[in-house]
Amino acid sequence: MTRTLTPAETAAFGAELDALRTRTLADLGQRDVDHIRKMIRLVGYTEVAGRALLHFGFGPLSFLVGTSALGLSKILENMEVGHNVMHGQYDWAGDPALDGKHYEWDTSCTGDDWRHSHNYEHHTFTNVLGKDRDIGYQFLRVSGEQRWQPHHLFQPVSAALLALLFQYGVGLHDLRLAESAAGKQSFAELRARASGFLKKAAWQFGRDYVAYPLLAGLNAPRVLVGNLLANAMRNVWSFAIIFCGHFPEGVSVFRTDLDGETRGEWYLRQLNGSANIEGGRAFHVASGHLSHQIEHHLFPDIPAARYPEMAPAVRAICERYGQSYNTGSFAKQLGSVARQIARFSLPNQGHRRSLLTTVQ
């Protein structure tokens, strides 16, 4: 159980994490760029192989392998390469191909929208009610602290739909549709925010569902369905990993105006607002190392492939300061998320408080 730290303990806790951060930064070098370049090549070759099998193959086996290869390519590109490079994790290398401010990932959401809604808003205001728009993405109720509304009754269904169409959910996020619907954002502002997303989504849609199928001639239906399934694979997988990172039981949301928050307090909020998933190396890579969501939130700009080796040190520091470190198997965390989504679809009952704790 997490212990409340004194201000001095909080500062010491933060200093220990800062020291770990400095140590890791000083060690960055060839193996980090070698890893990410290997991933970029894997993304490229699995995409070419997947598309070639869908276009020129016949029969169910090449369809299955082609679709899986394309889906894997999209997963690795979005998660291990795109998300991490866009955080600026490889900016120190000075390679324009790894430049966090200009990398454009292969999904409907524009890189610039993502850098704003995710790198800035979500990582700065993590799990602060009213400030972090990623808490339930403004339409799901994932904490008892959120006000219940009748539409939450249907959230098991809307969450499942979000999983299938996750790339559009992510792309729409920075448009602030809910704010426009509530009259808090003008139509002109919405149109300005939507322009980049609509163009990019149109290109992505046209590529996967019009251009490539047309190029395939008689194989058009096969290519179209293969692309649809590969996109769905990527959507469901990234949804699952990301929901396990912030919405299982035991993760805290916060009510604070962040005024005067110290470095140590910021670290505590990141730690208590995130959860890890246990797994092997391939699992961590396929999740873009977001299975190490805690380390990612403590050190968002350190190359994610370093998180597994930083995790034991982070865990040891947490133990010394009596801080809980939320981790579990994929099945456990996913089950926990599902229970939370079902539980919070109903209003809070009596004085049974949410399992998501609130820190004042």
Next chain:
Amino acid sequence: MLLLSTAWRRLYLDRHANFLLGELRPTWSLRERRARVVDIIDESTDTKTFVLAPSRWPGHTAGQYVPVDLEIAGKRVRRCYSITSLPGDRRRVAITVKRVPGGRVSGFLHDHVRRGTIVTLGDPAGDFVLPERVPARLALVAGGSGITPILGMLRDLVDRAELTDVVVVYAVREDRAAFVDEFHHHAVDLPGLRVVVHAGAHLTAADLVARVPDLATREVYTCGPAPLMDLVAAAAGKPIHRERFVAAIPATRSANAPARVHLAIADRTVAIDGSGTLLEQLERAGERPAHGCRMGICNTCRCTKRSGVVEDLATGALSTEPDQEIRLCTSVARGDLELAL
């Protein structure tokens, strides 16, 4: 609605097309000029010439240099080297590099770069060049590794047969220095060329006047250590053309001392004074640089520091090299800066 957008270019051209080109041939790129090292020539014990085959070359003028990006331990570093190949040859570009004792980049070039290594080249630049109408009477004075742009000029003059009356003065520590043989060889063939090699003790203005009595009547080009170029100017008694290899190292001031920050894109210079991060200082001066978290997390305020020294308060690291990426919200100026803002 025009569907092309920044995202389109970044995704389909900068990434997808560029990736495929690079896989087909490592020097092919839509984003940068890459070159393969095709030959390495030992000019002396401490000087090597690297012959590069760039994917494309805009052409250069003799005496110019080219910025070369190398990757050392995963990080790109940039150094400028004089071009010693002929301007007419767009398929092969040569740079000549003297090993600097303890130098990380020249040492890496000498010890680790092989035939087949891929390097990235910037645009050739520099105004240490001969005018279009070559002056009839020239003096080219070089000290040590300052010989490289002079060599480029001399080879160009020989190639264009425009060498009428040229004196080359080459001050070196030992007479087995790079290119001494080449100069003597040219001097035998070309009546218009006189070569003076000054080996050993430091060259003085009196030495120079004694060896080249008509120095003041010649157009003078000099490259080498600053004291050498100063004495050449004194001996000539008139303005001369200089090439400075090492930019004057900016004094590292204390973090709170006043400094000037030049914003290169906006073409404005702001004076900063007192304490605070660069972001705070620029905002206080009325600038509106892009920023987000203000705590070194989100990367929104990252920008390129073209020159100067900054300290990153989050890591304590000093950024001293040109063209390094810094974060405004965690950095303080340790002297005058130029930022790509």
